[in-house]
Amino acid sequence: MNLVIYYLIQLWSLLVNHGLPLAALLIVAILIPRIGRLAVRVISQRFDSAEEATKGRLALLGALVYVLEAIAFFVVVMLALANLGVPATSAAIPATVVSAAIGFGAQNVIKDFVAGFFIISERQFGVGDYVSFDGPSSAVEGTVVALTLRATRIRTPAGETVMVPNGSAGVVTNYSQEWSRAVVDIEIPLQPGESMDHLTEKVRAAAHRAVQDPQVAGDITGDLDVLPAMKLVQPLAAGQPWAITFRTTVTVVPARQWAAERAIRSAIVNTFWDRFNVSDLSSAVSSVLDGSTPPSPIADKTSRLPQADPDAPTELYPAASPHTPGDLDTDPDTGA
Structure with a gap:
């Protein structure tokens, strides 16, 4: 009985201590x-x-946490080791060996930590920036939603979440740092005279x-520039006019350049809609769809050729007799 009480006391002591x-x-x-x-x-x-410094603060906060x-x-x-009675000096040598093994096997992780430190310290990008990373097969772009010392988590325009290790980020393109610029290049046909x-x-x-539209007017921060004659486009076929490439640029708030580009491009296309031969193309497509397309000259000639009667019996022609060496003409002098 005393032995059972002793073991119960020891068990209680282990549980408490x-x-x-x-x-x-x-x-x-x-x-x-x-x-x-x-x-x-x-x-x-x-x-x-709304502040630009918030992106860097959020990135620094994530790394600090x-x-x-x-x-x-x-x-x-x-x-936990001290509670189990393992002194720190005794655990130093095993911890050194384990840390060396982990460090040798986790070189990429250490590389990610170092790259993350430089990304945050140099403020290459922050939370909320729209960036593009050069991936192994194709570029990965999206909005940065989280940034730590090891990896960057971005959300693509399709809603996918992609984890990019900081050590393998490669070349990074930041589309929304401090300010952005909307650039629209469009070819406009030139009319005679x-x-x-x-x-x-x-x-x-x-x-x-376009830039005065209420949907994009609040995003415009600079003056509008129109650069004419960026390139002369030669007509591809006779009768088509020459085209001139215009470039329109305007400074906007970060990551709002695509909305401004869509507005400017739509306004210019609506202004010169009649110059793109849309009516001719539409009539040609409609004629093909409703079957009213006139036959081509080749098809017209083919239709006038005599057609074979499908009920006529198959006619066999005699095979030509093969030539023999005696049938060939020879030169009496040379024998050729």
């Missing part, structure tokens, strides 16, 4: 990432999303109407 502290440390380890995400959410709500989580996990592990100044004024008037 080791079980409860280790369980508390395990709960703390589970709560560490959740507390980090909550801190990021609360602090990010205090930032003004990531480092604090790593330190907290390290402290939890050391406290029309001057370049008159055509340029019509393009400028159409572009001005």
